Amino acid sequence: MPYITKTQPLPLLLLPFPPQKKLTPKMQSHTLKHLTCPWLLKFRSASCTIASFSFTQHPQPEQQQEQTQYSINNNNKSKSNSNKGGSYFPKRGQELELVCESLAFKGKGLCKVADTGFIVLCDRVLPGEKFVGRVTRKKGNYAEVTKIKTISPHWDAVDAPCEYASYCGGCKTQNLSYEAQLREKEQQVRDLVVHVGRFSDKDPENSCVMKPIVPCGIQFNYRNKVSVINYVQFGLVKKAMVSLWSSHLVLKDGCLKNHLRKGNGEVNYALGLHAPGFFDKVLNVDKCLLQSEPANVVLAAVQDCWRDAQLGLSPYDVHSHAGFLKHLMLRSGRYFDYCRSYRLQLLTFKSYIPLDLIAILLSRDVKTGLPELMVNFVTSSYEPDLLKPLVEKISSIPEVVCTGNFKFQYVSIMNNVNSSVGNTSVGEEEHTLYGKSTITETLRGLTFQISANSFFQTNTHQAEVLYKLIEDCAGLRGDGSEIVLDLFCGTGTIGLTLARKVKHVYGYEVVPQAISDAHRNATLNGISNANFVQGDLNKIGENFGNEFPKPDIVISDPNRPGMHMKLIKFLLKLKAPRIVYVSCNPATCARDLDYLCHGVTEQNIKGCYKLKSLQPVDMFPHTPHIECVCLLELS
Numbered sequence: 001m002p003y004i005t006k007t008q009p010l011p012l013l014l015l016p017f018p019p020q021k022k023l024t025p026k027m028q029s030h031t032l033k034h035l036t037c038p039w040l041l042k043f044r045s046a047s048c049t050i051a052s053f054s055f056t057q058h059p060q061p062e063q064q065q066e067q068t069q070y071s072i073n074n075n076n077k078s079k080s081n082s083n084k085g086g087s088y089f090p091k092r093g094q095e096l097e098l099v100c101e102s103l104a105f106k107g108k109g110l111c112k113v114a115d116t117g118f119i120v121l122c123d124r125v126l127p128g129e130k131f132v133g134r135v136t137r138k139k140g141n142y143a144e145v146t147k148i149k150t151i152s153p154h155w156d157a158v159d160a161p162c163e164y165a166s167y168c169g170g171c172k173t174q175n176l177s178y179e180a181q182l183r184e185k186e187q188q189v190r191d192l193v194v195h196v197g198r199f200s201d202k203d204p205e206n207s208c209v210m211k212p213i214v215p216c217g218i219q220f221n222y223r224n225k226v227s228v229i230n231y232v233q234f235g236l237v238k239k240a241m242v243s244l245w246s247s248h249l250v251l252k253d254g255c256l257k258n259h260l261r262k263g264n265g266e267v268n269y270a271l272g273l274h275a276p277g278f279f280d281k282v283l284n285v286d287k288c289l290l291q292s293e294p295a296n297v298v299l300a301a302v303q304d305c306w307r308d309a310q311l312g313l314s315p316y317d318v319h320s321h322a323g324f325l326k327h328l329m330l331r332s333g334r335y336f337d338y339c340r341s342y343r344l345q346l347l348t349f350k351s352y353i354p355l356d357l358i359a360i361l362l363s364r365d366v367k368t369g370l371p372e373l374m375v376n377f378v379t380s381s382y383e384p385d386l387l388k389p390l391v392e393k394i395s396s397i398p399e400v401v402c403t404g405n406f407k408f409q410y411v412s413i414m415n416n417v418n419s420s421v422g423n424t425s426v427g428e429e430e431h432t433l434y435g436k437s438t439i440t441e442t443l444r445g446l447t448f449q450i451s452a453n454s455f456f457q458t459n460t461h462q463a464e465v466l467y468k469l470i471e472d473c474a475g476l477r478g479d480g481s482e483i484v485l486d487l488f489c490g491t492g493t494i495g496l497t498l499a500r501k502v503k504h505v506y507g508y509e510v511v512p513q514a515i516s517d518a519h520r521n522a523t524l525n526g527i528s529n530a531n532f533v534q535g536d537l538n539k540i541g542e543n544f545g546n547e548f549p550k551p552d553i554v555i556s557d558p559n560r561p562g563m564h565m566k567l568i569k570f571l572l573k574l575k576a577p578r579i580v581y582v583s584c585n586p587a588t589c590a591r592d593l594d595y596l597c598h599g600v601t602e603q604n605i606k607g608c609y610k611l612k613s614l615q616p617v618d619m620f621p622h623t624p625h626i627e628c629v630c631l632l633e634l635s
């Protein structure tokens with residue numbers, strides 16, 4: 001059956017209860033459990049019974065003691081720190097001596113105030129580190145602190161290779177040895193599976209379910225796209241609150257401070273990464289160690305000239321909404337793998353050769369398969385003449401274009417125009433300024449064309465590993481007889497990598513452009529047994545499922561919020577023999593596994609799956625992100 005070329009909407013049913021409305025008990029029965037602080041459960045699990053699992057946490061009796069000895073402020077008045085109920089609560093501005101116990105989901109250090117059990121979170125502390133923190137925020141029944149000074153570091157602390165590591169929002173754990181990062185990630189998943197997923201670690205049946213984390217073979221230069229996600233956004237944003245001239249934000253008292261204004265009072269602008277916690281401040285960077293070297297070469301070239309007054313390029317001001325340049329997005333092919341394979345060969349000559357040189361040497365012999373690079377300028381209006389000097393500069397960089405005999409990279413330069421006041425990098429219109437409008441990447445033997453706005457796994461190297469694990473979990477019989485349902489299919493990559501070994505793939509995805517990319521990718525690879533349909537899986541109606549046969553395998557790869565209750569109920573009714581759940585958020589993953597295996601207690605719905613394996617995968621070294629591949633079988 002040919003795949004559908006026209007996008008077909010899912011049978012839609014509007015969400016009955018907009019999440020912002022106050023929920024009545026009936027409404028609550030249709031919603032998912034709240035997972036605002038899943039990490040609290042590890043410490044407070046004693047208060048949660050399996051039957052009435054509550055995510056509303058309350059201070060424990062031991063926290064109700066008033067504390068005096070743990071505050072080290074001179075003017076400490078700990079007694080006044082107790083809240084009305086008499087439970088311990090540190091005061092804003094209070095300084096505490098703390099030890100980081102582990103890392104919570106966003107990479108924040110989890111600490112307990114000694115003898116009270118009161119939980120505080122602190123950014124940029126490492127497990128085992130003893131430090132002094134100042135309370136900055138009270139939040140429900142925990143507090144956030146800012147590190148003032150380290151008393152004794154954790155023994156797994158290492159020197160971060162990136163000069164921006166201590167204050168950039170992208171890599172939070174570069175100063176923790178990679179082995180320790182992996183241990184922390186694995187432990188986080190284990191804790192969530194036990195406390196949120198309710199898979200007891202004391203149950204012998206669960207003992208072999210949780211697999212050791214799969215490390216990432218490359219720890220730098222692995223990102224193929226630097227974009228708006230995870231604070232790793234390149235933006236051209238006016239710096240606010242300027243005082244001194246400098247092109248960098250600096251760290252002072254644990255906080256980012258601007259260091260800026262020229263002597264003549266002129267405001268300074270930056271091109272770089274979002275400073276964590278600030279939508280309007282950007283950390284000027286010349287290099288990011290997570291992205292490819294050619295992308296860094298382009299970044300340096302743009303940094304070199306965009307401030308030139310003669311070019312008349314005005315950066316976008318998020319406050320006044322005036323200005324032209326909004327974002328610079330860099331997307332590259334598999335530069336690292338490409339270079340590494342040749343470096344390994346060259347190492348046999350026992351000589352050190354820089355990566356760039358290796359790539360140039362390599363490219364002399366190879367006519368196809370060169371890694372490609374896309375540069376996307378997001379601007380507030382379409383003015384190609386203004387961008388012309390930048391396009392000329394980038395397209396003449398020897399490392400990124402074909403020059404003479406050195407065919408190194410293919411470069412595509414795009415312009416997404418976004419006139420809205422928001423900070424989004426997706427354009428309302430797209431123009432090709434140089435080269436073609438897509439770059440090509442290969443994954444598990446297939447070729448994918450990626451446009452500026454399409455989703456593609458950001459670590460292609462580790463995506464190979466992830467997709468192999470997914471295929472292993474799918475447990476294909478090898479006779480090409482299975483039906484696969486690929487939920488949250490994006491540009492169809494998972495389904496397409498399985499398509500040649502199965503009877504048919506049905507993919508569902510909300511973003512229309514991703515669906516057209518999926519169709520194009522199917523054609524490009526000569527695959528005709530895959531249908532891709534555009535629709536919102538949070539809004540499926542009663543008829544969802546009528547347009548495809550009962551699948552043998554469901555692949556579900558939702559984004560961070562996990563699956564909607566409607567989809568959980570659909571899957572529990574569908575009863576496909578296997579579900580491979582791929583998740584980028586172990587907290588919502590654990591919650592959804594709980595529903596699928598143990599049921600939805602509040603709605604008297606029984607679970608019908610058994611968790612066979614849960615495999616954490618490190619896709620993003622030095623960041624808090626964790627991917628998991630879970631296999632569920634009908635019980």
Ligand SMILES: C[S@@+](CC[C@H](N)C(=O)[O-])C[C@H]1O[C@@H](n2cnc3c(N)ncnc32)[C@H](O)[C@@H]1O
Nearest residue numbers: 455488489490509510511536537538557558559
């Ligand atoms: C983690 S990505 C997975 C993409 C794809 N499976 C892959 O490996 O490349 C999640 C995908 O779910 C899509 N998505 C998010 N919310 C959705 C919804 N409510 N309905 C359908 N698709 C959704 C996103 O657009 C994104 O493409």
